[in-house]
Amino acid sequence: MSRNGSFYVATCAQLYEVVDDISKMEFGEGLATLTPDRLSARTGQSLAVTAGFLKELMELMKTYAFATSGKRFLYPPVFSWKRKTRS
Numbered sequence: 001m002s003r004n005g006s007f008y009v010a011t012c013a014q015l016y017e018v019v020d021d022i023s024k025m026e027f028g029e030g031l032a033t034l035t036p037d038r039l040s041a042r043t044g045q046s047l048a049v050t051a052g053f054l055k056e057l058m059e060l061m062k063t064y065a066f067a068t069s070g071k072r073f074l075y076p077p078v079f080s081w082k083r084k085t086r087s
Helices: 005-027 036-043 047-069 081-086
Strands: none
Touching: 005 036, 005 047, 036 047
8 A cells, every 4th residue: 555755744743642642641741851861760771772762752753843833844854754654
């Protein structure tokens, strides 16, 4: 089944909202203010692992801003939304 980019953008935006709500319940703050130190202390993971996880969440945050604010510029541009959403 072929889907266009707007389907994947909307899916990423919904995923961000869910993860942000979970972050607010667990840490008392949203993803925008979550730090690797606080996340690693809670999960017991190494700082490098949590920093990589937060990097993926920050990319998701940029996609959410792209989807909700009407900004039509996403850098770096996404050429394959299907591959991006798999990660």
